[in-house]
Amino acid sequence: MAAGEGRFDAAITGLGMVTPAGNGASPTWERLCAAEATCAGPVAALEGGEVAFGARVPDFDPVAAIGRRKAWRLDRHNQLALAAAAEALADSGLDPATWDGARVGVVLGVGLGGAATWETQHRKLLEHGPESISPMLIPMLVCNMSAGHIAMEYGAMGPNLVTATACSSGTTAIGTARDLLRSGACDVVVTGGTEACVVPSIAGGFARMGALSRHSADPAVASRPFDVHRDGFVLAEGSAVLVLERPEDARARGARVRALVSGYGASADAHNPTAPDPEGRGAELAVRAALRDAGVAPQEVAHVNAHGTSTPLNDAAEARLIRRVFPHQPPVTSVKGVLGHTLGAAGAIEAAAAALSLEHSFVPPTANLESQDPEIDLDVVRKEGREGPLSTVVSNSFGFGGQNAVLLLSKA
Amino acid sequence: MSDVYARFVDLLVTGFGAEAGEVSESTTFMDLELDSLALVELTMAAQQEFGVPIGDDELRAEDTMAHVAKVIEAKLVEV
Numbered sequence: 143m144a145a146g147e148g149r150f151d152a153a154i155t156g157l158g159m160v161t162p163a164g165n166g167a168s169p170t171w172e173r174l175c176a177a178e179a180t181c182a183g184p185v186a187a188l189e190g191g192e193v194a195f196g197a198r199v200p201d202f203d204p205v206a207a208i209g210r211r212k213a214w215r216l217d218r219h220n221q222l223a224l225a226a227a228a229e230a231l232a233d234s235g236l237d238p239a240t241w242d243g244a245r246v247g248v249v250l251g252v253g254l255g256g257a258a259t260w261e262t263q264h265r266k267l268l269e270h271g272p273e274s275i276s277p278m279l280i281p282m283l284v285c286n287m288s289a290g291h292i293a294m295e296y297g298a299m300g301p302n303l304v305t306a307t308a309c310s311s312g313t314t315a316i317g318t319a320r321d322l323l324r325s326g327a328c329d330v331v332v333t334g335g336t337e338a339c340v341v342p343s344i345a346g347g348f349a350r351m352g353a354l355s356r357h358s359a360d361p362a363v364a365s366r367p368f369d370v371h372r373d374g375f376v377l378a379e380g381s382a383v384l385v386l387e388r389p390e391d392a393r394a395r396g397a398r399v400r401a402l403v404s405g406y407g408a409s410a411d412a413h414n415p416t417a418p419d420p421e422g423r424g425a426e427l428a429v430r431a432a433l434r435d436a437g438v439a440p441q442e443v444a445h446v447n448a449h450g451t452s453t454p455l456n457d458a459a460e461a462r463l464i465r466r467v468f469p470h471q472p473p474v475t476s477v478k479g480v481l482g483h484t485l486g487a488a489g490a491i492e493a494a495a496a497a498l499s500l501e502h503s504f505v506p507p508t509a510n511l512e513s514q515d516p517e518i519d520l521d522v523v524r525k526e527g528r529e530g531p532l533s534t535v536v537s538n539s540f541g542f543g544g545q546n547a548v549l550l551l552s553k554a
Numbered sequence: 555m556s557d558v559y560a561r562f563v564d565l566l567v568t569g570f571g572a573e574a575g576e577v578s579e580s581t582t583f584m585d586l587e588l589d590s591l592a593l594v595e596l597t598m599a600a601q602q603e604f605g606v607p608i609g610d611d612e613l614r615a616e617d618t619m620a621h622v623a624k625v626i627e628a629k630l631v632e633v
Contacts, residue, residue, distance in 0.1 A: 210571040211587050277594040 149437045151402040152320045153392040153554065154497050156234025156385030158226040158334075161491060162197035162378050162481050165207070166229060170491075171498050174480050175527050177509040179362045181376045181482050185340055187258075192349040195361035196340040197378035197482035215278055216291065217256035222381035222487075223288035223336035224295060231296065234385040235397055236330065238296035247300035247328040248289040249319040250383075251311030251335035253486030253541075255285030258341045288336050292383075300328045306486070308541030309449070310408075311335055312382065313489030313549055317406030319386050329391060334383035335490030345377050351416065353453060365483070366510035367450035367476035368457050368522045375451045378482030382490040384497070399554040401497035404534075405438065407431025411544025418455055418540060422463030428546035429467050429536060436550040438534055441470045443550075445505050447496045447537040450476025451483050460538065461518040471521045473528050479509030489539035493549050496535040500553045503531045558604070558630070559623035565603055570596055579620035583613065590615070606630060 159166060162180035163173035173180065181197040188194040199222065204213035207225040216224070231238065238246075259282040266274040281287055286304040293302050301322055305314040312335025319333035348354045355374035357364035365376040392399050409431065411424030418425065433440060446464055450457055464474060477495050484491055499505055504527050511524040537549045559579070566572040572586050583593060593613045601608050606629040613622060 210573060212571070214569060214571045215592065274598070276598070277591045281591070 149404060150324045151389050151404050151552070152323050152386040153389040153399040154384050154401050154403065155387050155392050155397045155399055156230040156236070157400055157494050157497060158229025158233060159380070159382045159491060159494055160199055160202065160222045160225045161380035161484070162199055164200065165202060165225070167494065167498070171495070174477050174495060174506040175504065177480060177507040179365065179480055179509050181361045181364060181378070183361050187340065188342055188345050191342050191345050193345055193354045193356065193358070195358060195364065195376070196345060197376055198340050199380060217259045217282040218338035218379070219252065219256060219336045220288045220291050222338055222379065223250060223383065224291055226334060226336070226381040226383040227292045227295070227332060230332065230383040230385050236385065241330065243297040243299040245300055245329040246296070246298035247319065247322045247331040248292045248298050248302045249305065249315045249322065249331060249333045250289045250292070251305045251307070251313065251315035251486050251490060252285040252288060253306065253308050253311050253337055254339050254344065256283035257339040257344050259283050261341050261343055292332055298332060307545035307547060308543055309483070309485050310489055310539040310541035310545050310547040311486035312491065313493065313537065313539035313547035314408065316384060316403060316490060316493050316549055317408065317547060320403050320406055323386055323388055329387065331386045332383060333386060334381065335487040336381035337485045337487040338379040339485060340377050340379050348377060355452065363510045365452045365479050366512070367448070367452045367479050367508050368461065368514055368518050368520070369511050370513045370515040372452045372454060372457060374453050375478065376482030378484045380481065380484040380487045380491055382487060382494040384490070384494060401500045401554050402552045403549060404552045405432040405436025405550030407435055407548045409546045411546065413544050416542050418459040419544070420459050422459040424544055425460065425538065425540055425546045426463045426467060428548040429463065429538065432536065432548040432550045436552070438550060440468050443468055443472050443534050443536050444532045445472050445499060445535045446474045447492050447499070447535055448474050448476045449538045449540045450478050450508065452478055456540065457515070458517060460540070461520050465519050473505050473523045474520045475505050475508050475523045477506065479511065489537070489547060492537050492539070493551065496537045496551045499535055500532050500551060504529055505532070556623055556627060558627050559619060561603060562600065562623055562626065563619065565596070565599055569599060577619060579618060581619050582616050584615045588615070600626065604630065
């Protein structure tokens with residue numbers, strides 16, 4: 143739809159989450175509201191690494207979640223996505239056995255893909271030669287397969303893709319999904335993000351570039367967005383899936399609408415492969431594009447769910463841009479204090495959290511924020527969550543490559 | 555039922571998504587939803603388990619467990 147044709151809302155009719163806070167949207171939301179960090183200590187897989195802690199999904203049983211037949215042949219990031227999709231579709235009340243699959247699209251965001259599989263198979267290659275490589279390597283590794291698996295599971299035969307914009311991937315996916323509804327290409331889009339990269343090579347890579355927190359003495363307080371002592375992010379995994387429909391379709395079938403996706407904006411920093419533009423100028427373009435897309439004035443925004451990675455550079459640049467665009471100081475939070483950084487899944491998890499904030503009229507506090515950086519002139523919610531009606535929430539995501547994506551969600 | 559058969563079923567149960575109770579001598583790979591890629595993976599695992607060479611196209615979707623057990627037993631005798 144061209145600019146000027148008016149606002150388009152996509153109804154979120156289903157929501158599923160599998161995160162370090164638990165298997166399901168409810169346990170995740172409860173843990174966010176309690177600001178209880180999920181990174182408890184060292185991860186066995188990272189033993190011996192420069193940074194050996196991270197946040198994994200606890201007690202995730204792939205067989206129970208997605209069945210014996212699929213569990214053994216799917217990389218963990220695909221297992222998490224299927225589990226989140228199952229929860230989201232059950233929540234939506236849609237029946238995949240009777241829907242017109244040709245009208246159902248799937249768009250997920252993934253930053254890396256099957257990193258654990260690649261490590262395992264590369265080890266086999268080095269130790270036992272090329273003939274020891276699994277024929278499953280490619281389907282488990284490629285970053286587009288999660289959307290394919292959801293299509294296979296539910297007979298979704300509409301447009302099917304994965305968006306890769308690093309740590310913005312999940313947000314880009316939801317924006318793209320919204321566009322598929324708006325253009326009329328789909329009647330239902332299953333969307334979100336997934337990532338499972340808490341493995342030695344990826345942790346090592348992020349550690350070497352100085353992106354990870356070194357707070358190994360007490361990993362539970364390592365992820366501390368906007369704190370003056372923040373020193374990097376905590377590597378995490380997870381998935382969130384949303385079901386989007388046109389509001390009139392949702393109404394017609396009597397579905398519960400949890401929140402609306404009302405605006406989407408994207409931009410590039412055109413600055414540096416990994417460092418954000420220090421003033422957040424590229425990111426600001428995405429925020430303003432999302433506002434324009436929704437027809438919402440900055441002062442109408444009631445809450446910002448920040449990218450807030452807990453890295454010195456991101457939080458400083460993001461704070462400057464939020465302060466500039468929203469001088470009325472809406473409450474800001476970052477769920478990464480609780481969850482760590484789930485990379486390609488983060489934007490989807492945060493969009494789900496923003497939807498739950500709208501639904502529950504509650505802004506969860508930013509975990510581990512003890513001493514707010516004096517350079518960060520924002521109303522960051524800390525210690526206790528903030529209760530009160532919310533109309534409009536902006537959710538920011540900024541990825542390596544300077545790829546920015548921003549969603550504007552509003553109350554159903 | 556032979557030791558080879560039991561070990562082969564164990565392989566399917568521990569690594570290839572089969573349930574112990576659903577596998578019998580007349581079960582085929584197709585029944586267990588093992589496609590061609592899965593059979594290549596299973597071939598690699600079986601070679602390791604039994605220490606005999608098995609070609610990539612020796613296990614076929616329509617083969618029964620009884621048949622496969624016989625093929626492997628024959629190879630073990632040759633070895």
